[in-house]
Amino acid sequence: GDLDLGIIDRAELIVDALFGAGLTRPVAGAPAELLVRAAARRRNGGVPVVAVDVPSGVDGDSGACRGPVAPADLTVTFFRAKPGHYLLPGREMCGALAVCGIGIDDAVLELDAVAPQTAVNAPALWRRALRPPAPEDHKYTRGHVLVVAGEMPGASALAARAAARAGAGMVTVGWFPEDDAAARPFFDARLPAALLRRNLGETGDLAQFCRERKVQTILAGQGFGRGAGRRQKLAEIARLPPSCILDADALFPDVPVLDGQSGPPDAGTVLTPHAGEFERLAGAGDAGTGKVGRTRRVAAETGATIVHKGYDTVIAAPDGRAVIGANALPGLASAGTGDVLAGIVAGLRAQGMPPFEAACAAAWCHAESARFCGPGLLADDLPDRLPEALAAAFGRAPAR
Incomplete structure (x- = not known):
């Protein structure tokens, strides 16, 4: 029969079990009116709503x-x-989430037809790949990160500090001659003494530097600049033997390494786009497939691990593995926090962590560092809280 919309106005508890997770069409008609009235009753009357499976719609x-x-x-x-x-916006509609057993054996997850393809990002997924310091380690076994700076040196300073705090044995911040007048005094004033600084000369000299100084990972693109000459430099950097973390200005389709012709140089590459950068990389062809599906597609097409940043960060590997971040804080939506995240990825990659696991660990530790900072955080605050986040990832209390 007809739905009694007035029942919502008399309710003291609303149980929403109209539609489940498999809904594929917009809610319309009388069910839509019920949901509008239920939302108003909750908003204006403080009546709690409990959803079954997912909030309808x-x-x-x-x-x-x-x-x-x-x-x-x-x-x-x-x-x-x-x-x-x-995933947003659904995440904000769910309130507290309770997952209840209904008698399904966990063994069914081993069947190909129902094997999960997506997980919540958590240390259990990557802790074994997170390498703790060993007694026999030295700076080169812990990995050397080269952070390439450009027009906005502050971005590289943040990234370099994060790479060092993530455990890299050595971090060098380098720049090209055209930036020397601004970069050298800035980094001399802002970087800790333990971080090295270097005018890199021309790109042709870079391969020799990486070989002689045993650079394992290069981070490039953050605040680098968008001129034609700079785009070509980014392409040459990305084709060097060390694994690359590419961010910001390296994530434009007209940067030669991402122009659809050659793709990233190897499977060790990690790209760290925010939403706007991701849209430029992905295009609009499959916008209706959702964040996980689109991130998987770009990872498969580029051959790189993709860190699609946001409150619901999605990380996808070229082989189809994907995770969704569930521990981020809204306070991370501020300038420079993405540079810190890219630096953490670089620091973990330099230590030998595989690209997908390094990206997952970096995103989780980045969010936990923000939690340790508390309200009012600046990007500058995050690197110094990384040791606490890493201790939490290892499952132990931070040293005091």
Whole structure:
């Protein structure tokens, strides 16, 4: 029969079980009116809403809202959480999330037809690849990171400090001759004494420097500049033997290494785009497939691990593995925090951590560092809280 919309106005608890995670069409008609009224009752009358599986209207795969949604105070789902519980905007609609067993044996996850393709980013996924310092280590076994600076040296200073705090044995900040007048006094004033500084000369000299100084990882693109000559330098840097972390100005389609012809030089490359940079890389062809699907596609096409940054950061490997970040704080949405994240990835890669695992560990530790900072954080604060985040990743209390 007809739905009694007035029942919502008399309710003291609203249980939303209209639609589940498999919804593929917009909610319309009487169900949409019910959800609009339920949302108003919650907003104006303080009546709690409990959603079953997902709040009706939230796509369980993408987190997209298909029509009106009544935000829940509690969402109860079954067996395993869905990507839409962690992806925006659905994540903000779910409230607290409870995952309940309903008698399904975990062994079914070993079946190819239902094997999970996406996970929540957590230390259990990558802790074994996170290398603690060993008694026999020295600076070269811990890895040498080269951070290439450009027009905005502050971005490279943040990244370099993060790479060092992430455990790299040596960090060099280098720049090209055209930036020497600005870069040298800036870095002399701002960088800790333990971080090395160097005018790199021309790009032709860079391969020799990397070989002689045993550079394992190069981080480039952050604040580098967009002129034609700089784009060519980025292309040459990305083709050098060390593994590369490419950020910001290196993530434009017209940078020769990402022009669709040659792709990144090897599977060790990690790209760290924010939403705008990702849109330039991905195009709009599959915008309806959701953040996880699009990030997977770009990873497969480029052959690189992609860190698609945001409150719901998605990391995808070329082989299809993907994780969603669930521990980020809104306070990370400020200038320079992405440079810190790229530096953490570089520091972990230099120590031999595989690219996907390094990206996952970096994103998790980046968010935990923000948690240790508390409200009012600046990007400058994050590197110094990394040791605490790494201790948490190893499952032990930070040393005092």
